Amino acid sequence: MTLLKVEGLLKSFGGVTAIADLDFEVPEGVVYSIIGPNGAGKTTLFNMLSGIYIPDEGSISLNGKDMVGLSPHKIARSGVARTFQNLQIFFNMSVLENVLVGCHLRIKENLISTALRLPMAVREEAKAKQWAIDALNFCGLGEYISSPSDALSYGVLKRMEIARALAMKPSIIMMDEPAAGLNDTETAEMLSLIRRISESGITVLLVEHNMNLVMQVSDRVLVLDYGSRLAEGSTEEIQNNPQVIAAYLGTDTNDGVIGTKTGGSHYAV
Numbered sequence: 001m002t003l004l005k006v007e008g009l010l011k012s013f014g015g016v017t018a019i020a021d022l023d024f025e026v027p028e029g030v031v032y033s034i035i036g037p038n039g040a041g042k043t044t045l046f047n048m049l050s051g052i053y054i055p056d057e058g059s060i061s062l063n064g065k066d067m068v069g070l071s072p073h074k075i076a077r078s079g080v081a082r083t084f085q086n087l088q089i090f091f092n093m094s095v096l097e098n099v100l101v102g103c104h105l106r107i108k109e110n111l112i113s114t115a116l117r118l119p120m121a122v123r124e125e126a127k128a129k130q131w132a133i134d135a136l137n138f139c140g141l142g143e144y145i146s147s148p149s150d151a152l153s154y155g156v157l158k159r160m161e162i163a164r165a166l167a168m169k170p171s172i173i174m175m176d177e178p179a180a181g182l183n184d185t186e187t188a189e190m191l192s193l194i195r196r197i198s199e200s201g202i203t204v205l206l207v208e209h210n211m212n213l214v215m216q217v218s219d220r221v222l223v224l225d226y227g228s229r230l231a232e233g234s235t236e237e238i239q240n241n242p243q244v245i246a247a248y249l250g251t252d253t254n255d256g257v258i259g260t261k262t263g264g265s266h267y268a269v
């Protein structure tokens, strides 16, 4: 069954077309990766899917429901969670507090009942706390629940952001470069976390430059080229696609990371 359907999507900034007439469909339950060099439009696409940018043209539907024009808040409430390419963390708060920020999008809150500490508000707060703790444990961060966020390693912070997204109990999670800046051990932990998220029934939309990770974890891959679709298919189809090989997986790019090393293509940065 199709969970997310994008048709004729277009977004430009001044003279730059970041996403150009893009179509793709994400089946429910898969890990769906979007790859392409820096500037291909991946983050812009996530910003449209999460309601931060409004597309110039085209449609986005989730479970058959049109999402274009809904606020980021409404989209989050309908089950779409995301993490950011650059960490969005409140360093003056604890790990648990950072994750609770995610839950507050999802629980039933009302200023008056919260201020008066009515039983419903107290119940909802306890529920939010439990969801946050569950999400942190799920991400292997149980030991950091009360830690201040400013004392943690980058790998832990990246997983904390994922915990915050999971605490919203999403049906789909979008991750923008979750392995960027991670060392090999942290990358392996990230790979296993993405697998566990997928096994728990959440559809995963992944933007990632680390091709080893992408090819190990994905069910399907969309290759973006200047905002358009260059190829789409299973990991095997993508790895054997001559156009993709010429553009990205170039023969001398053997560190498994695109966009950071010359691969004999004009896409290297």
Ligand SMILES: Nc1ncnc2c1ncn2[C@@H]1O[C@H](COP(=O)(O)OP(=O)(O)O)[C@@H](O)[C@H]1O
Residues within 6 Å of the ligand: 013, 016, 017, 018, 036, 037, 038, 039, 040, 041, 042, 043, 044, 045
């Ligand atoms: N807010 C913005 N204003 C102007 N140009 C933007 C903005 N966001 C993205 N772009 C441009 O859109 C293109 C795609 O960028 P982006 O979506 O960040 O690519 P990626 O995430 O694939 O590296 C780039 O040329 C970028 O400079």
Ligand SMILES: [Mg+2]
Residues within 6 Å of the ligand: 042, 043, 044, 085
């Ligand atoms: Mg980006």
